[in-house]
Amino acid sequence: MVKGKDKVSEAVIRRLPVYHRFLTEITEKNVDRISSSELSKLTGFTASQIRQDLNNFGGFGQQGYGYNTVELKEEIGNILGMHHHHDTILIGAGRLGSAIARYNGFKESGFAIKALFDYDEKKIGDNVDGIKIYSMDELEKFIKDKHIEVAIVTVPKQSAKEVIERAIDSGVIGIWNFAPIDITVPNNVVIENIRLNDSLLKLSYYLKERI
């Protein structure tokens, strides 16, 4: 399906979830077809950019007819790997970790949280929405025994590097990192960072320019 796989740039990959988000909204409103220029108005990307992006994966539209919204949403979901299943753990069962553990987007994206881990011995044995909190001492064994693929990291900055390295050494191949650190992972491991502080500083910049 994917043409010239290696050539798909990160910029394209970054736009695919945006298309998926808008297509989800549109299909919920029972809109059957959409043109690239209508998608352009919604997303803010140019129509030619959109056509070019979707051509990377074979192109789905029929000229003059636009895109079938349900099909396109499904196809983009496939490209994004939404129908793959990933057994997942979350490390750092504090406030942010607990909030993230309850986040609804996981199931539909194929991530199933099997356990939480925390350093704080007082939390061990508790659970968040039925997901049990384990001691960090059990991390390596759990990852290996349960073939965990993905770790969500919501520990403080100070312990993030160690935690990520331990997870990868035990077999984790994907990290969703919320800690404000920069870490280089092996080539065969995928890391995706949520940068709360970078986002806040962008807001700060644009407010300063505005005021």
Next chain:
Amino acid sequence: MVKGKDKVSEAVIRRLPVYHRFLTEITEKNVDRISSSELSKLTGFTASQIRQDLNNFGGFGQQGYGYNTVELKEEIGNILGMHHHHDTILIGAGRLGSAIARYNGFKESGFAIKALFDYDEKKIGDNVDGIKIYSMDELEKFIKDKHIEVAIVTVPKQSAKEVIERAIDSGVIGIWNFAPIDITVPNNVVIENIRLNDSLLKLSYYLKERI
């Protein structure tokens, strides 16, 4: 200080917090000077990209000597408006909202959370780390009376649009939005979105390509 202010692209603005983050790490390690090629190794941006970015704001380096790390960090902090103060509220005092309200990055970025708001009458009067939770009925009056500039939005998707519009109508000029919606705000308002789901789908894509 800022040269050709209007021409600074969003891509440059996106990289400034990254420079600031690395410079914070470096200065904590008492490193006094850094060259653009050393910054390049750390950030993954090219050295010429870095020099070009910093030239947008006047350029700070001395050829052959590199950058003074403390000065550069301070200057980038100024450009990012970190020394401006913004009275802020948070709307949606659920798990994510409470986690965000406790987030340490606010103070050093100039955002001071003055109140939380929630629809749930049972939460009204409670507090998170000393910050009181108010009823949504009091939103407009509070924003106007206290000259609130920024609203952090951590309500569910369904109520996000209404909440954002009410905040803006009452005088808020900056929105930090965690809800998975796309909303167009007036030209004089700044919105910065945290897209948890987009990030998760990017992780999903790269895992699929890897496996």
